[in-house]
Amino acid sequence: MRDSLTATGASSVGDDSARDVILDLVPVIRRVVAARVRDFQLVDDLVQETLARVMAARNRIEQDTLAPYAVAVARNLVVAVGQGQERARRTAHLMVDHTPNPPADGEVLQREEGTVVGAALARLSRQEREVLLAHEVDGAGTAELAARRGSTPGAIAAQLNRTRAKLRVEYLMADSGVSPPTDRCRPVLFALSAGDRRRQRELDTAGHLLECDCCLGLSTALFDRRPAQQDDDEATLMVTKDSDVVTARQLGREMAVRAGFTSTDLTLIATAISEIARNIVKFARRGEIVIRLVDEHGRRGVTVVARDAGPGIADTAAALRDGVSTYRGLGLGLPGARRLMDEFDLVSEVGKGTTVTMAKWR
Numbered sequence: 001m002r003d004s005l006t007a008t009g010a011s012s013v014g015d016d017s018a019r020d021v022i023l024d025l026v027p028v029i030r031r032v033v034a035a036r037v038r039d040f041q042l043v044d045d046l047v048q049e050t051l052a053r054v055m056a057a058r059n060r061i062e063q064d065t066l067a068p069y070a071v072a073v074a075r076n077l078v079v080a081v082g083q084g085q086e087r088a089r090r091t092a093h094l095m096v097d098h099t100p101n102p103p104a105d106g107e108v109l110q111r112e113e114g115t116v117v118g119a120a121l122a123r124l125s126r127q128e129r130e131v132l133l134a135h136e137v138d139g140a141g142t143a144e145l146a147a148r149r150g151s152t153p154g155a156i157a158a159q160l161n162r163t164r165a166k167l168r169v170e171y172l173m174a175d176s177g178v179s180p181p182t183d184r185c186r187p188v189l190f191a192l193s194a195g196d197r198r199r200q201r202e203l204d205t206a207g208h209l210l211e212c213d214c215c216l217g218l219s220t221a222l223f224d225r226r227p228a229q230q231d232d233d234e235a236t237l238m239v240t241k242d243s244d245v246v247t248a249r250q251l252g253r254e255m256a257v258r259a260g261f262t263s264t265d266l267t268l269i270a271t272a273i274s275e276i277a278r279n280i281v282k283f284a285r286r287g288e289i290v291i292r293l294v295d296e297h298g299r300r301g302v303t304v305v306a307r308d309a310g311p312g313i314a315d316t317a318a319a320l321r322d323g324v325s326t327y328r329g330l331g332l333g334l335p336g337a338r339r340l341m342d343e344f345d346l347v348s349e350v351g352k353g354t355t356v357t358m359a360k361w362r
């Protein structure tokens with residue numbers, strides 16, 4: 001059965017199967033939502049919103065854990081809607097978090113007098129606390145800290161990452177007044193917070209989340225509260241509806257700003273992305289767009305990969321000729337996107353789907 005939890009987690013490794021796992025989650029999520037919500041439209045919205053969140057977090061979650069994570073997210077969203085957070089739900093498709101953001105790590109430390117932060121910091125070891133405070137508050141660099149402690153900058157950076165991941169978990173637990181029921185809870189939550197997928201497998205995070213409601217609840221809060229992954233060089237967006245086209249456009253623009261493009265180029269890139277996103281919504285209904293910041297032989301740039309499992313295009317050469325646009329005058333279509341970017345590649349198979357890969361260089 002495709003829609004059983006165990007079958008969902010059983011796929012092998014690799015990019016393609018990771019994508020399949022996400023698509024296989026749809027019936028599972030739908031079942032969870034439909035069991036609690038009667039309004040069909042609302043069921044659709046909540047399923048899509050859940051998928052968007054799972055997609056956003058999937059690079060940080062080990063594959064077998066995706067299914068229980070998705071179930072937890074779906075349940076939380078149902079509860080949120082039940083609590084009358086209609087406005088939040090309606091704006092959630094823009095993937096903008098309207099709930100107040102937790103303070104960033106630096107701010108957390110500067111509000112040390114707060115009892116929640118104090119309690120979280122108190123859970124760190126003395127050494128972890130000292131290194132973190134020296135780095136975040138006193139501005140000591142990793143090289144300086146390494147010299148001071150007879151370590152290497154790489155080891156200090158890794159330690160800082162682990163400490164931040166820990167602090168996020170401790171902050172959440174102190175903030176929600178939750179104390180974890182088992183000895184495995186903290187290690188599981190630390191591994192999730194750090195995005196350490198190998199450790200997640202070792203700890204059987206998937207199995208734990210199925211049994212432990214406490215960690216299930218905290219794990220979603222952990223990812224929901226993470227600031228939009230501004231530091232990542234890769235962003236993935238699920239595209240299923242018109243508003244996703246807008247989101248894809250904005251996301252592309254943000255990534256391109258970070259690559260240092262001129263404002264003219266920003267517009268070109270954003271427009272090309274919105275054209276291929278529109279193509280997905282119009283012809284395939286569902287797909288994903290991955291935007292990456294790349295540095296190749298000293299060249300900075302952005303690559304965009306748009307994939308769908310839609311009907312495919314029989315004659316790709318024709319689809320790329322101006323004036324043959326299937327839009328009949330609406331928008332620029334694929335030929336337009338090709339002209340706006342430096343590199344453009346279209347691969348399509350009828351009945352299987354379409355992949356558009358494009359790049360722009362500074």
Ligand SMILES: [Zn+2]
Nearest residue numbers: 185212214215
């Ligand atoms: Zn637990």
